[in-house]
Amino acid sequence: MWRVIGQEKVLPILQNNISKHSLPHAILISGPPHVGKMTLAVDIARAINCERDDPPCGECEACLKIENGKHSDVQVISLISQNNDSEEKTRTEISIDDIRQIQHMVSLPPFEGKRKVFIIEGAEVMSMEAANCLLKTLEEPVTQSVFILLTTNIGLIPETIASRCQEISLHPIAATIIENTLLSVYDIDKENASLISRLSSGCFGWAISAVQEEKYLEKYYETRNKAIEITTAGLHERFVYAATLSTQFARERAIVYDVLDIWLNVWRDVLLLKIGLTDSVSNIDLSQQLEQWAECMDISDIRCSIQAIQETRIKLNLNANSRLALEVMMLDIPVIIGDIVKR
Template sequence: MSNWRLIGQDNVVAFLARSLERGSLCHAYLFSAPEHSGKTALALKLAQTLNCTGNEPPCGGCEPCRRISAGIHADVQVIGLAVNDDGKSKTEVTIEQIRAINHAASMPPYEGKCRVFIIEEADRMSTGAANALLKTLEEPPPNVVFVLTTSRENLVPETVRSRCVKLKLASAPRTEISRYLEKDLGFSAERAGLLARLSQGRAGWAIIAAADDVVLAERKDNLDRFAEALESGFDFRFELASRLATRFGKSRAEIYRMLDQWLSFCRDLLLVKLDIKDEVVNTDYMSALETLSSRLGTAEARSIIGSLSNTRQYLEQNASPRLALEVLMLGLPLLGGSLKKSG
């Protein structure tokens, strides 16, 4: 079990390892957890364990384990949202992708012991794709395991969900993520601590952010933009809403991320107001949070949190992005003075 090496996922790993030992592994699993929590990493470890030729699967060093890590093992496929010719991501997992999987699943393993198909963002399967998969899940071929992953389990069709064993990945403890970043990856205690807090239990996110400065730089831009919006009048806010709406058309994920970061900042604001500072996530913005906390009432902070949650929900329900973002901007309290990041 120690070979799985997944931060904070001891329970699900123990469950899967026990099932493997007892020969009671099922043919379909649904791994559910927020984005970048390690769902695909766990699915790949399972695929390695099933195909490993080493002494202690998943050994990580044998030919099958290495080919699976490198994404070149013929029997292990990961599919998700494909990319269009124009470089934009498709919005659905298509029936053609599932048909290709069904076809491959009907054949015996090519080079290993077991075929493993990992379907990311299973909640985004088109109706046709879900129905096509359903047929295979109802009559599973031998030596095939399906792992579906999702961060929105309730949007996976019930017919598909009911044919999978559902496993919820845990939120990894902050201390474990921080220790891994510091001891195993060699980051400073300060950076490891901040990223562990910001990750909200998503170890994969912390590892990506630690390795790529762009992640924290984008967050800084987003938080600075929020601070600027709070300090500005309606002209600036309308213009910002318009720019963000255009951006949303190009990359929804970017705008969702921004709203989540604004939300996290405002939750911290409320925590500072309630004097629960130990729980603050954006610790590098503590002085800005304290300044803002003295200028905004608790009710105002709560109201901004409500508006941000609503905006995200409206956008997910395909409301006009421009309208949703304008309503958000108009509803923010008007402040004067300055708000700067600390340090």
């Protein structure tokens, strides 16, 4: 059973490829954070190595081992690594050593499964050397191995690599699908399921974390409140916040990317309210405030804010000076005080 939901266009193609043994040796899955890229990649690994007739069955030894990260032929290369004390550390890039390790494993036959699967998360932050090394591996397809690259930004994947992969784009899914799935799987009331499904912006992984992890929503609200506070604050406070984020970025990039995603989400809602698409708003619990912002702003102000956040994300990905990039973003987002907009 495939665990990915709401991706009807993608699954039949994959199922067909797997049943005909014609799955490409390299797949590039793109989509926003928490949309289900890793879930799909693990599902593909299960489907390839499943021991039963309707893969992935989710019940055979191979499926269970892969799901629990215990299958010796399925490797996940991620920016998050654990040390001996099980403490998580976030790296800033996929290194050439990671890819060399893969190259070594590719040269060996599968140990217990049908094909080896290498899942590379954060493929957009591969070092140049790592990308060149991976390219060489992809140019010499080994039938017993499948590479699955995951990215939130396909534009940052070198064309030479992207052109050797089958591309799969995962898109946010309808809030009603998420709400109904939450209600059928988890012990959650309708009001909460409805709110979480809207806040998730169509990313089911986000909704699951919000239901399962106690502090997840709390952190979300905290960051969102800060976004609201900073939008109504002057330049001094904005620059202090930019400095704080920059320091955080040096330690843990993912946190700052999450902050920017939340900012983007808020501004997208302002845009939706401005053009009257209220049913698509994510932060429904903030509708009243965001509607006031939408009323006092031109559409060009809102677009400018969205662009500023998107550009900052790209600059940070490209290792620009993080403090400067964040300060420029703070300058580009208009200051809103009451119903007055200062540009």
